[in-house]
Structures are given as structure tokens and as C-alpha cells.
Amino acid sequence: MQFDIVIVGGGIAGLACAVALRDSGLQVGVVEASSTLGGRACSWTDRHSGDDVDLGPHIILTEYRNMLAFLELLGTRDRIVWETGRLLRLREGQHVTDMRLHALSPPLHLMPSFATAERIGWADILSCRRVLCMAMRLTEAQVRRLDRKSALELLRHCGVTSHFIEWFWATACISVLNVPLERCSAGALMRVFAQLVGLKEYAIGFADVALAELFVSPAIRKLERAGSVIHLDARVVRMVAENGRFQYIALEGGERVAARICVAAVTPQSLMSMLPDGWRQMRPFMSVGGFEPSPYVSCYLWFDRKLGDERFWARIWNPADLNTDFYDLSNIRCGWSDRHGSVIASNIIYSHRADSLSDEQIVATTVREIQQALPAAERASVRHAVVNRIPMAIPCPTPGSERNRPATRTPIEGLLLAGDWTDTALPASMESAVHSGWAAAEAIFRWQGAPRSLVLPKRAPEGIAGWVHRHGAG
Numbered sequence: 454m455q456f457d458i459v460i461v462g463g464g465i466a467g468l469a470c471a472v473a474l475r476d477s478g479l480q481v482g483v484v485e486a487s488s489t490l491g492g493r494a495c496s497w498t499d500r501h502s503g504d505d506v507d508l509g510p511h512i513i514l515t516e517y518r519n520m521l522a523f524l525e526l527l528g529t530r531d532r533i534v535w536e537t538g539r540l541l542r543l544r545e546g547q548h549v550t551d552m553r554l555h556a557l558s559p560p561l562h563l564m565p566s567f568a569t570a571e572r573i574g575w576a577d578i579l580s581c582r583r584v585l586c587m588a589m590r591l592t593e594a595q596v597r598r599l600d601r602k603s604a605l606e607l608l609r610h611c612g613v614t615s616h617f618i619e620w621f622w623a624t625a626c627i628s629v630l631n632v633p634l635e636r637c638s639a640g641a642l643m644r645v646f647a648q649l650v651g652l653k654e655y656a657i658g659f660a661d662v663a664l665a666e667l668f669v670s671p672a673i674r675k676l677e678r679a680g681s682v683i684h685l686d687a688r689v690v691r692m693v694a695e696n697g698r699f700q701y702i703a704l705e706g707g708e709r710v711a712a713r714i715c716v717a718a719v720t721p722q723s724l725m726s727m728l729p730d731g732w733r734q735m736r737p738f739m740s741v742g743g744f745e746p747s748p749y750v751s752c753y754l755w756f757d758r759k760l761g762d763e764r765f766w767a768r769i770w771n772p773a774d775l776n777t778d779f780y781d782l783s784n785i786r787c788g789w790s791d792r793h794g795s796v797i798a799s800n801i802i803y804s805h806r807a808d809s810l811s812d813e814q815i816v817a818t819t820v821r822e823i824q825q826a827l828p829a830a831e832r833a834s835v836r837h838a839v840v841n842r843i844p845m846a847i848p849c850p851t852p853g854s855e856r857n858r859p860a861t862r863t864p865i866e867g868l869l870l871a872g873d874w875t876d877t878a879l880p881a882s883m884e885s886a887v888h889s890g891w892a893a894a895e896a897i898f899r900w901q902g903a904p905r906s907l908v909l910p911k912r913a914p915e916g917i918a919g920w921v922h923r924h925g926a927g
């Protein structure tokens with residue numbers, strides 16, 4: 454086989470890149486190891502219930518500018534339902550804290566919500582003033598400097614109370630960056646915090662269809678219409694270059710796929726497995742092996758009755774718990790409220806603590822954790838349960854990892870990298886994946902001599918946070 458452009462990996466990054474190139478006049482091939490597209494955001498039909506479910510529940514943010522533009526292109530942007538009235542609901546035992554964005558200038562807009570939290574006092578909130586100042590003035594250069602230390606070290610150094618570290622920061626870190634504070638890069642956490650405190654309005658949303666319907670099927674239709682080739686069940690085992698220029702990829706079955714440009718849109722672990730020995734000492738490939746996977750366990754429980762009308766809640770982080778975030782799909786998915794009792798999906802993030810548990814134990818504990826939030830669950834029974842163990846949900850942003858995220862271009866001419874873990878200055882997410890795929894497409898348009906701008910930058914901070922950023926950055 455021979456293409457102008459071969460994209461290895463049909464996850465969001467690879468598909469975003471392929472769709473962006475659809476009218477470039479270039480012959481594009483997507484080579485995917487699995488029998489379906491979508492990667493870590495894939496879906497399938499659950500045989501018992503007949504419902505389409507994702508590998509694990511996913512959220513989308515209004516700040517996913519590139520992901521939303523991708524959905525716009527695919528004609529599915531209106532499939533996102535947005536949480537209104539509150540940003541998110543945090544639960545700790547019976548106590549509920551609704552985080553809202555109040556009509557105050559950022560960063561003050563979050564403070565009234567913190568003040569309503571049980572056991573959180575003004576001393577806790579005010580103990581964040583140094584990290585808040587740092588976040589408002591944050592630049593990418595500073596993210597790199599902070600990347601050397603752990604988030605926990607930074608918070609302690611800045612005088613944040615232990616109580617607030619445990620209550621807010623540990624919860625935010627595991628939910629957004631998928632790693633405990635002591636294992637998280639301070640730079641990565643500050644970057645997320647800067648966005649949280651810097652923007653006036655943002656919201657969490659959920660697809661009201663399975664992710665396959667949200668982006669995989671529409672992307673396939675666009676690619677097939679454009680004459681692109683999708684090659685499934687085709688595992689790449691080696692990339693081959695000659696005189697520093699990419700030549701072809703070798704598939705498990707022995708075939709070769711030649712192309713002028715290859716976009717490797719795979720995880721760091723997969724990339725490692727296809728690198729020739731000679732490249733492993735080269736920057737940026739030498740650090741690829743250092744990305745630690747954050748494993749997840751996602752649980753789906755079909756209850757025999759409705760448990761409430763909430764779409765989503767998160768638990769305050771406690772290492773003794775299993776799950777962090779819960780989604781009642783009967784309140785999210787289009788048409789499910791009529792057909793079903795509640796279908797609750799949840800995530801156990803950085804799930805090493807669940808390794809020794811059987812699926813039955815995971816289900817029993819998850820049911821208990823749901824009962825603590827929704828008393829109606831005590832009278833309900835579980836009709837069907839699915840436990841998905843996911844060894845690599847995202848690469849962990851451990852200290853030092855920000856500096857090791859590779860750029861789109863590599864020292865091998867004709868080889869580009871994409872994927873949520875590449876250097877997008879975003880947490881590994883669907884947004885980062887689309888951003889990376891579009892950055893690779895931009896590089897291809899430049900190489901073609903017809904530059905195009907695709908990647909949308911993050912919004913600049915607003916209000917007081919914006920003023921401080923403009924006057925004190927760095």
C-alpha cells in the first residue's frame with residue numbers, strides 16, 4: 454500500500470487529523486490496530502441491554518474549543534447537553550456542595566461556593582492566595598519551571614492548609630489530571646487552576662449519544678466520502694526511515710505501507726513499541742518510555758428503577774473510596790429516560806487500589822457509594838453490571854513530564870506525532886487529542902505549501918484575573 458499521508462491510530466487525534474486533510478487533495482490512509490475506531494473514546498453495544506456504551510463515561514467542557522469545532526465539522530455539536538445552574542456537584546457523605554460560578558469578577562466567582570462547603574473555613578480559602586497569585590500570572594515558561602516539583606510540594610510551600618489540600622486540591626487533581634497530588638507535576642496542576650480561576654463562564658457537558666455516534670461514525674462518513682482509506686485490524690510493528698527520512702510502516706502481518714508523511718497518533722507506550730532501536734536514544738523519543746499510564750476502572754450499573762434526576766456528581770477524594778465521578782446516563786442519553794431505570798456509569802481513577810478486587814467486589818462497593826449519594830438506591834436492585842478495566846486511560850502528568858511532551862515535528866523528516874500526550878499545553882483529554890491532530894494537519898498543509906490555521910488557542914483570562922495576567926505575567 455502507498456499513500457501520501459499515513460495516519461497510525463484511529464483515535465480522536467488520528468481522526469481529527471484525517472478529517473482536517475479530507476479536502477487537501479492528498480491520498481490519506483488511516484491504519485488502526487483494533488477492529489473499531491475511537492481508541493480510548495470507543496463505544497460498543499452492550500449485548501445484555503442492547504445499549505450503546507463507551508469504554509468509560511467522558512465529560513466535555515465549554516473550553517474544549519477544538520473538540521467542539523471538530524464536532525461542528527462533523528455535524529454533532531448539538532449532541533452535547535450542558536450542565537446548567539451549577540458547575541458541578543461535590544459529595545462528601547451526605548453533604549453536598551454545589552460549585553457555581555457567581556456573578557463576581559474571576560477569580561472571585563468561585564469563592565462563595567467554597568464558603569458553603571462543610572468543614573471549609575475562610576482560613577482554608579485564604580490560604581490559597583499565593584497559589585492563586587501564581588496561577589493568575591502563569592506563563593508556559595513558568596509551567597515548565599514548576600514541572601520539576603510535585604503539586605503537593607508546591608501547595609505546601611505556598612502555605613495552603615492541609616485540610617484544603619485534602620478537600621479541594623486532591624479532588625481536583627485526581628479528577629482532572631488523573632493522578633494523586635504527590636505524583637502530579639506542579640506545572641500541570643497550576644495550568645488547569647489558571648483556567649479554572651481565570652474565566653468568567655464555563656460548563657461541563659456530556660454527549661447524549663455514545664461517543665461512536667458523536668464522532669467516530671460521522672468521521673468515517675466524511676473520510677469515505679473524501680476517498681480516504683481506513684485499514685482496521687492492522688497493527689503497526691515498526692516505522693522505517695532511510696537517511697533520516699520516513700519511508701514506510703511495517704504491519705504485524707508483514708505488509709508495508711509507504712507514505713510521504715506518517716502521523717503517529719498513538720499512545721507513548723504504542724509509539725515505543727514501533728520505534729527502531731536506533732531512534733530510542735534520540736530526542737524526543739528517549740523520554741517516551743517515561744510516561745506512566747493512569748489506569749481506570751469504569752463501571753456501568755443498570756438499576757431496576759430511577760434513582761433521581763441528577764446527571765453527574767463527583768466525590769471528594771478519599772483514597773479509601775473507589776469511585777470519583779458518577780453519571781446517570783438515564784438523565785443524559787437521548788431517549789433513555791423513557792426506556793430505563795437509572796444507568797449509572799462511574800470511574801475509578803488511578804485505579805491501582807482496585808487491582809486486587811474482583812468485578813463483584815467492585816460492583817458491590819460502587820453500589821454502596823451510589824447509595825451514600827442517592828438514598829433511592831438502597832431500595833433498588835442492579836439488573837446488570839459491566840466492569841471495564843482500562844490499563845491506560847491517560848498518561849500521568851508526573852513531575853518532569855510536561856518538559857518531555859514531544860512536539861508535532863520529529864527529527865525524522867516526514868514523521869509527525871499526535872495524541873493527547875503530545876505538547877499541546879493542555880491536560881491529556883479529548884481536547885488535547887483534537888488539538889494535536891490538527892497541529893499535525895497544519896504541519897502537512899505547510900509542507901504542501903498551502904498553510905492553514907486550524908488549532909484554536911485557549912481563551913485569555915478575564916476580569917481581575919485577566920488584568921493581573923496582563924500586568925504581572927511571568
Ligand SMILES: Cc1cc2nc3c(=O)[nH]c(=O)nc-3n(C[C@H](O)[C@H](O)[C@H](O)COP(=O)(O)OP(=O)(O)OC[C@H]3O[C@@H](n4cnc5c(N)ncnc54)[C@H](O)[C@@H]3O)c2cc1C
Nearest residue numbers: 462464465466486492493509511512689723872873882883
Ligand atoms: C475511561 C476513560 C474516561 C475518560 N474521560 C475523559 C473525559 O471525561 N474527558 C476527556 O476529555 N477525556 C477523557 N478521557 C481521555 C480521552 O479518552 C483521551 O484523551 C483521548 O481519547 C485520546 O485520544 P488519542 O487519539 O490521543 O489516543 P487513543 O484514543 O489512544 O488512540 C490511539 C489509537 O491508536 C491505535 N493504535 C495503538 N497502537 C497501534 C499500532 N501499533 N498500530 C495501529 N494502531 C495502533 C489504538 O488502537 C487507538 O485506536 C478518558 C479516557 C478513558 C479511558
